[in-house]
Amino acid sequence: MKKELEHSFVAQLEKHQNIIHKVCRLYTNNQDAHNDLFQEITIQLWRAFPKFRGEAKFSTWMYRVALNTAITLYRKSKRSIQTNDIADFHFKIKADEYDDTEEEQLKLMYSAIKQLSDIEKALIFLYLEEKNYKEISETMGISEVNARVKMNRVKGKLKKILNP
Incomplete structure (x- = not known):
C-alpha cells in the first residue's frame, strides 16, 4: 500500500513539477533559495498527500499547498536579516x-x-x-x-x- 502511494505521488510530482518551479521563481531571488523552497514544498506535498481526497484536480491541490508553503516561508524570511549573495552581483x-x-x-x-x-x-x-x-x-x-x-x-x- 505504501509503495503504491509513493509511486502515485512521484508520478504526479513529475507530471506537475513545473508548478513548484514557478512558485519558487516567484518567491525566491537566487538558485539556492529556489532549491530550498522546492524541497520544502515537496516535503509538504508528501506529508499532505495521504489526505488528498481527489475532490479537486491534483494540480489545483498542488498549487494550494505550494503557495501556502511559499507564503509561510516568505513571511518567516521577512523577519530574518536579509543578505545578498555575491553571485547576484555579476x-x-x-x-x-x-x-x-x-x-x-x-x-x-x-x-x-x-x-x-x-x-x-x-x-x-x-x-x-x-x-x-x-x-x-x-x-x-x-x-x-x-x-x-x-x-x-x-x-x-x-x-x-x-x-x-
Whole structure:
C-alpha cells in the first residue's frame, strides 16, 4: 500500500513539477533559495498527500499547498536579516546581435510582482498560469466574485508599478 502511494505521488510530482518551479521563481531571488523552497514544498506535498481526497484536480491541490508553503516561508524570511549573495552581483557583456528586450520585460514584470503582497502574488501567478476564476477561487479558498475583484485591483496595482 505504501509503495503504491509513493509511486502515485512521484508520478504526479513529475507530471506537475513545473508548478513548484514557478512558485519558487516567484518567491525566491537566487538558485539556492529556489532549491530550498522546492524541497520544502515537496516535503509538504508528501506529508499532505495521504489526505488528498481527489475532490479537486491534483494540480489545483498542488498549487494550494505550494503557495501556502511559499507564503509561510516568505513571511518567516521577512523577519530574518536579509543578505545578498555575491553571485547576484555579476557583470554581463552584451553582444550587439543579442536582443534582450523580452528578457528585460520579464525581469521588470517579476520585479513588479515581487512588490505585491503574498496573496496578490498568488493571484497574479495563477492568472499568468491561465487559470480561470473558478480554479483561482478554488485554489485560493475565496469566492469567484472575490477572485475577480481582487484580480482587477492587482492588475491596477501592477500598472501603477510598471508605469509610474
